[in-house]
Amino acid sequence: MKASDLMVKCLEEEGIEYIFGVPGEENADFMMSLESSDDIRFVLTRHEQGAAFMAEIYGRLTGSPAACLGTLGPGATNLITGVADANMDRAPMLVITGQGSTSRLHKESHQIMDVVKMFEPVTKWASTIVHPDTIPEIVRKSVRIARSEKPGAVLIELPEDVAEHDTPALPMKPIRFRRPVAGQEMIAAAVEKIRQAKRPVILAGNGCVRKRASEYLRKFCDDTGIGVLNTFMAKGAVDYDKPYCLYTIGLGAKDIGTCAIDAADLVISIGFDMVEYHPKLWNAEGNKSIIHIDFTPAEVDKHYHPEIELVGDIAHSLSALVHEFEDIETDFDLGQQQATRADMKSEIDNFENEETEGTIKPQKVLLEVQKIYGDDGLLLSDVGAHKMWIARHYHCKTPNGCLIPNGFCSMGFALPGAIAASLVDPDRKIMGIAGDAGFMMNVQEMETATRLNSNITMMVWEDNAYGLIAWKQWAQFGKHTDLSFNNPDWEALAKAFAWQYQAVPNSKDLQQAMQNAIDHKGPSLIVIPIDYDENKKLTARLGELSCSI
Template sequence: MQASDLLVKCLEEEGIEYIFGVPGEENADFMMSLENSDSIQFILTRHEQGAAFMAEAYGRLTGNPAGCLGTLGPGATNLITGVADSNMDRAPMLVLTGQGATTRLHKESHQAMNVVDMFKPVTKWAVSISHQDNIPEITRKAVRLARTEKPGAVLIELPENIAAMQTEKTPIKPVRFRRSVPEKNIVQQVAQRIAQAKRPIIVAGNGCIRERASASLRELCELTGIGVISTFMGKGAVDMDSEHCLYTIGLGAKDLTACALDASDLIIMLGYDMVEYHPHLWNENADKNIIHIDFLPAEIDEHYNPQIEVIGDLANALDMLTEEMKSLEYDFDFSQQQAVRRDMQAELAEYKDDDTEGLIKPQKCLWDLRKALNPQDILLSDVGAHKMWIARHYHCNEPNTCLIPNGFCSMGFALPGAIGASMVYPDRNIVAICGDGGFMMNVQEMETAKRMNSNILVIVWEDSGYGLIEWKQDTEFGRHTQLAFGNPDWLQLAQAFGWDGYFVKNSVDFASTLEKALAKEGPRLLVIPIDYSENPKLTEKLGKIVCPI
């Protein structure tokens, strides 16, 4: 068969369902082969970056990679931001790019550049197919690497002349492997260390929302009563309504949750990614007792030097630890954790009944949104000041129901990400919150959403500027540089793309309009003028945090 046909058949064998992208001339053979596939659907997007974010959201929600596709040169460079975001946020992804014929790559040539070398820093593996017979091995290796903990992005480049060649090879059948489990004696040491502690605490990172780890963590908490703080990407690892939930940590300044961390004499780090929340922020003196439990050994850092590392499948490690704890006696003091949960609950509810005229407070919007959404519904956050409010004020009953980019932290994620999420869960409410800056970075995907009839609601917080940068500059320098910009007429924009549009002016009207918007189907846009005067107030509050005990 033709090499491009073989690549498609290999992807089918791997269970790939979707490829998002913008093809070019150098993808022509592959696209013709893909058109004949009965199991892979190609989704034409309006920009390659949008394609990458759609694939990222799919990968985060399913644990399986989707493809994102671009041609050589500018198509590949347009992909790279979304690919980097997926890789650093631990979402499996296949990146498929075309390339000029191998007969011209050794010299100056139209649109040709070294795509593989460009992608190496933002992928787990990047490779160009140099011979058509290598396609089965390359595809099998790429998908395995993308899925393997910690998951991420892998690039496969297919030069146009290789795509047209003939081959007699056939796909390799995938054989899944079970991850190694920790040694029992190491888990026993950890159990003994926990039992000897007085105020142990758990920090649940991104790894806790993957591979069944959340269910195992909840069993450990039920047995021991140990409280859990989550990172931004660990939300939902424990139920927000559980007494064990101590909410989220990761803001630059000290929050109430940090009080429980400071008071603990043993910190159990689960599935922790240092890119989310650097240890110098919570272990400044490098003197805390730390246990590291994860799929991979700890990253080396002078502020993160665990006394014990438990390496292996995270869910199995937690199951083993729960079994060991059943036979031990312990007497924990959770007074600080209970006080932190109590005070944080009061913070979350502070503005739930706010009826101020004009600008809408972030806290009020998120309170109403959490009340309106079901436990299985999914919120996607873009990147900006709103991300900080979502991290602090929006909490989850289930893992993977709040997707926040917090490794690479790229703006422009939420709108295309919501389209990808709606393809995984078409029957759930899929809501994206964007700043007006981040929304306009991939506004072209409004057309994709309409064409796909994506069942999504996008809420734009309008402040007509780059609010997070303003917040940061004001805090550090007492003023900010020029960061303001204009916006479109939002209702006309929605109408132009065939979306339902809503604009809410007052807090008192938000909940009812939200309910109306959620009851609709297809793509919907809801815009609110956001009260970012709350930003410096939060900074001032965090700077004066007094721990409850």
């Protein structure tokens, strides 16, 4: 068969369901082959970056890769931000790019650049297909690498002349392998270390939102009562209503959750990604006793030097701990953890009766959003000042119930991400929250949402500025540079793309507006004026923070 037909057959064999992207001339053969597929759906996007974010969210929600596609040159460079975001946030993804004919890759030529080298820093592996007979091996290797812990992005480049060639090769059948597990002697050492501790605390990272890992983490905490601080990307690893949920940690400043780590004589880090929250922020002296439980060995860092490492499948390691502690009586001092939970819960609940007009406080918005989406809905956060408030004040009951980009932290994530989430689970309540800056970075995907009739709600927090940068500059220098801009007529914008639109300037109208959006079939836009004076107040409060115990 033709090489491009073979590549599609290989992707089908791997169970690839979606390819998001913008094709070009150099993808022409591949696109013709893809059109004949009954198993793979191609979703045309309005920008390659949006395609990459869509593939990322599919990967984070399902654990299996989707693909994003671009042509050579500018098509490939447009993909790279979303690809880097997926790779650093541990989302399995295939990246497929076209390339010019191999007969002109060795010299100066129109739109030619070394795409493989360009993508090597932001992928787990990047390769070009130089011979059509190698397609089955390259596709099989790419999917295996993308799916293997820790998951990430893999690039396959298909030059246009290679795509045209005939080949006798056939797809390879995927054979899955079981992840390696931690040794029993190390598990026994970890059990003994935990038994000897008086004030252990769990730091749950991105690896804990895998379904089985979350299940056993909850059982372990039910048995032991040990409290859990989750990173931004580990929201929902434990139920926020449980007494051992100590909420989220990860701000650059000392926060309430830091008190639980300060008081701990043992930190059990599970699925922790250093790219999210550097250990120097919670282990400045480098003297904390640490157990590392993860798919891979610990990164070498003077602030993160574990005494014991359980390297292997996280769910298996947690299952082993659950089994060991079933018959062990524990006598932990959890007073500081209980105080930490109470103090943070008080801050969250403090805005229940807050009623404002003209602007709405971030805490109030998220309290109302959580009432509707926190149990079984999905919230996607873009990047900006709102992300800090979502991380601190929004909590959910299910793994991956709140998706925040926190490794690479790219703006423009929420709108395309919400569209992908609606494809994965069209019956789920899905909301994306973005700042006015982040929303405009991929605003063109409003058309994609309309074309797909995506049942999503996008909420824009309007402050007419790059609010997070202003917040950080103010905190460091006492002032900030000019970061203000103008916004479009939101109602006219929504109308132009055939979205439902609601402006909500009053906190008392939030609940009804969100329900109206959920009841509407198709995409909906809610714009609220946000009170970012709360940013300075939070910085001042955290600067004076003292732990309850």
